[in-house]
Amino acid sequence: MDEPELPDDLPENVTEPLRRAIGSRYLTYALSTIMHRALPDARDGLKPVHRRILYAMRELRLSSSGGFRKSAKISGDVMGNYHPHGDAAIYDAMARLAQDFAVRYPLVDGQGNFGNIDGDNPAAARYTEARMTAAAEALLEGLSEDAVDFRDNYDGTLTEPVVLPAAFPNLLANGASGIAVGMATNIPPHNLHELVGACLHLIKHPEARDDTLLDHVKGPDFPTGGVIVESPESMRESYRTGRGAFRLRARWEIEEQGRGQWVIVVTEIPYQVQKSKLIEKLAELIQARKVPILADVRDESADDVRIVLEPRSRNVDADVLMGTLFRLSDLEVRFSMNMNVLIDGRTPKVCSLKEVLRAFLDHRREVLLRRSRYRLGKIDARLEVLEGYIVAFLNLDRVIAIIRSEDQPKPVLMAEFALTEVQAEAILNMRLRSLRKLEEMELKRERDDLLIERAGLEDLLADDGLQWARIAEQLREVRKAFGEGAPGGARRTGFAEAIEMAEVPIEAMIDREPITVVCSKMGWIRAMKGHLADGAPLKFKDGDEGRFVLHAETTDRLIVVGSNGRFYTLPAANLPGGRGMGEPLRLMVDLPNDAGIVALLLHQPGRRLLVASSAGDGFVVPEDEVLAQTRGGKQVLNVRAPVRALLCKPVSGDHVACVGENRKVLVFPLSELPEMGRGKGVRMQKFKDGGLSDAITFRLADGLSWQDPAGRTRVQSDLTEWLGKRAGTGRMAPRGFPRDNHFG
Template sequence: MSDDLDDPLGGPAAETSEPLRRAIGERYLTYALSTIMHRALPDARDGLKPVHRRILYAMRELRLTSTGGFRKSAKISGDVMGNYHPHGDSAIYDAMARLAQDFNVRYPLVDGQGNFGNVDGDNPAASRYTEARLTAASEALMEGLNEDAVDFRDNYDGTLTEPVVMPAAFPNLLANGSSGIAVGMATNIPPHNIEELIGACLHLIKYPDARDETLVDLVPGPDFPGGGVIVETRENILEAYRTGRGAFRLRARWEIEDLGRGQWQIVVTEIPYQVQKSRLIEKLAELIQIKKIPILGDVRDESAEDIRLVLEPRSKNVDADLLMGMLFRNSDLEIRFSLNMNVLIDGRTPKVCSMKEVLRAFLDHRREVLLRRSQYRLNRIDHRLEVLEGYIIAFLNLDRVIEIIRTEDEPKPVMMAEFELTDVQAEAILNMRLRSLRRLEEMELRRERDELRAEREGLEALLASEDLQWGRIAEQLRETRKQFGKGSEGGARRSTFADAQIIEDVPLEAMIEREPITVVCSKMGWIRAMKGHIALDTALKFKDGDEGRFVFHAETTDRLLILGRNGRFYTLSASTLPGGRGMGEPLRLMVDLPNEVEILTMRIYRPGERLLLASSAGDGFIVPSDEVLAQTRGGKQVLTVRGDTVAQVCRVVRGNHVAAVGENRKVIIFPIEELPEMNKGKGVRLQKYKDGGLSDATTFTLEMGLSWLDPAGRRRVQTELDEWLAKRAGTGRMAPRGFPRDNRFTD
């Protein structure tokens, strides 16, 4: 068969792969650019994404001014979708609702009436139930749209036009922040304070080469809508603003409330940005339930208009700073807000910018807006002056003008020829009302002409001088600062700064009140903690078909070591055990112990102890107890077992010799030095077997003899042990007379 057969889709197979690859690449690149430019990344000049820009412009077209009436949100989102943004109305409404949420947006651009969601994370009501209008801040962003301040482009179907960018009277990108995920890139910018941003802009106007350090002095950090305390160091903040990437640690604001008689509670009044209050409370309740922070007693939500979360300590002796430090570490009472200032710097090119570059882009945009508005005003003045000159000529020759209009069939060309009028002037005279022919009107016209000429001179000077332009921009920024700065309602800084108190790692035992308990675990693995040290032979109740397995005295500050037959150690804090009122809870809900794996032993962790571990195959080693502590629910594999082999022995090392007994009732004794100390593994052979395996092993002091309980329950001690002394890994000799039939040593 020929190797150069044509591909069934047309053309040789070798020729289709490259064009297909190129076609897919081109289409994906087009999609990526569309996502970056028209959906996910904001414009550095006005800080808006296309959907937000279209929402505000559509509301402006509906004349929903900040002092006017409200309109149904459904009407607004419908107009946006039909005229400018051909996407889902729910997506448009969600974007509009977010612009109205004062807990998400530092300077809301939409004034919402109705349920627009809350800090608990509840969704806004349906668009048919809510109403909206513009705010003063959004009007400031659009000031000058009617004065050719920015370019317009056709909408998606070419029937209308929309602004490419807003004139933007303040740096909205930094003032309200932004977030979005594009293709291969993302942006995340926190909100800031307008007062500080305009101060930085004015400094940048005066000193174009200003250092980043100076700008950070003027804008020390974000200003989140919900307040909170920023605990990031100045060095990190400076580096983040200099590079455009970094993070800010934000903590909840809290205070101690005295309840009298030595009692107190903590009240949280501000929570971190974009943290849902309901989720936060659930997390705190979970920490209480699993006793991860034992010194926290209870959490209550007493919020009304303001946030008020009440945290009750377990006792009045708890250190409040320690408690809050643990909560900051284990909950969203402290978050890390990432900064990624990836924006469209000129409306087209995505770039990660520093704060200085973003402010520079805004100022350059403001200069272009000023020049365009000034030129537009100059053109309007020229047109008006032309008309006024025609009016004045008409007044000076009023009788002749009236005569021409009365007698001529085509008065316009006659007047233009006789008085040297332009087409615009002649048309304006012909459209003049009769009431304007009074004497006083001529004086008004001359006064207006003189004023317009003076204004024209000022505009020409402005357009010719860059210094005058920046002076005018600075003047406009000061007016904006007066409107939205710290003197206005809600304009004062909300987020404050503080040094982070370093909370050292506190052992769990240090946070738990030390109380005696009796740990009870059944054969089926139901565990509980009885208060106090009860007699170990006390009759206890268990579930039907179950019975007691482990009963021992402990304290709430203890940690329990649990070894499964799979050779894996699990660790439990005694303070987290369920109370002893009921039957307890399954141990397998607290650690990831497989259902088919039996518990070999359960004991209290004692630092510095050494444990003898051995498998049913007769292999074992000594391990420090510190090495078997598990940090996770999954436990820690210490003794390696494979196939039918299981963990058989776990005893505390006491003495200088090891005794092992096999299922064949043969006993071997050897010095403990012959066993290696390891952190994990299979170990070495303790005893050799022809059939069967290891039954038990223990350690003891040779001089004091080997002890066990005889069938009658009496303690017997064998001191003459030379017969069983041998090298490790020997077969051993038959057990002494009276050795227990279950082949077990006493613990």
């Protein structure tokens, strides 16, 4: 077969600027994503994939009262006929429409494993079956009566609806979420009974304000229930602007266990929170001792949600416990609302509650008018046929004679009785059984009924008031079918005022007990019960030995100073017990492997600390400013390798004594050191070579003391020889100063 010839003037290469080439193609992609994938239509609240799934199920005649079909068959039909994308994506979208914990009014009735609130995935499409629900049928009602426009499918072999008739405001009833290019949408589900009430109010008062609509729509109604604790003012503003957020909490209650014991039972969890991950998070909080008053968490859920929280003791305040858990876990979430929808299927816009309901009502009016005109055309066609039948009955003998005698009876009938071609064809196709006298009476009665219906339709098409009255009547029927009186129609999400508990410090939740903190040279830390006597025997791993031993209490906080200049905070209650050798300190804070531990201090509020680097730079820092809130710690002393943080000591006295690696000692007033929150510091002592060995603060009047090699305390009272200005070189250390160049 010969290849088709190409035009001679077709260029081999097309050259255009890269910016224009990429820009035009990206814009095409962006528009496709916005209009045909990510944003829902304000009229039926559906994205194209959901609309195509429901239409394909209708074509398969999967009614709510009929049989089920394999999900693989449904997703295959959707993919082959209307939605040329992956079958996994189509099945996922269909499965979500069947999940009663994800969709407030499910549109698919699933049979088999369609996933659960724990976050487990649905079974494969070949194992599950599905059909439409009554709510889905309400969205499709009128589709065969020219209620909406149809367009060609992707390959032009079939047609699909541009939008569904939508008997109820599905956009708000079931909500929607999606991420497009440069914009996104996130709409919470609402209660259908309340939405219909707001629609009826808007029909009666077209100029109604958003505030009056909120007398009907109280707020979101999530399928998993929960309690909304957002303020009414904030919710009003969210619905007025189309953007905002709602604080949603789990529903809980206290369950008595007898003998004064009690537990907290969570019966409803926030929307889109996976129960299994929530319980994992609660278990982590217990293990990390972040909520010391919580002892245990158990999942006793069956078909319903039942999470049992066991307090540490009966004296725990339940409100304090739940307030802490609301802050630290997904028992409280913030659901963001962004009502970004396609108006008339074309224009993306962030709409208010009133604008969304107005778009739905205008769509319902257009559907009503189109269905009425369609019905009017059907009535006119039927009346034409009935008039012909009646003529035939009035002239029955002559009609039979013509049919028996004429070779071409149709033109003769049309000429003799002034019939149209449609009427003549209908008479010729009439069955002999229809020639009964009773049938003639039925035809006249049908004609009269159709004439009455036709007159009603003409009145409806001519009168706006009648149209809105009919729409209101249809909405009341929907409310009766799916409202609060129907199964599952009652509001599930409650409202409450957020009683904000003052943040209780962890110390207040911990039983105060004496402990001895032991940290070895290799960085293994533990907490021994009680205050051990000085010199008490302690066990360490082979090759390891003790370094820090502190008397503390379980409510205290420890400050760990790393040689990288970062300060880490560690609650004493989080330390491992003293039965074993403890745990590496590096597992509790993010201390790098190449950084050593410089100091381990017991935090004392209001105290000041002297910090210095090996290069001899230092400053004074308030201890309250070095506390870190995270595992990563807080950078206080800025150092750059090979310089490292050398010391951190509490400040007491009025002078500073420094000793360098060259054994020169310098004493200068403490007032010459600045007080800072973070920095490199200032030069404390000047060295020709080497660096700083140690520094200490003391009262000049008491003299400078140190311990000699024999363990005796030596005091140098006259320090005139070593007194000087900060950043001086100093003089050689006094006689008897330790050879390790440390003050002890």
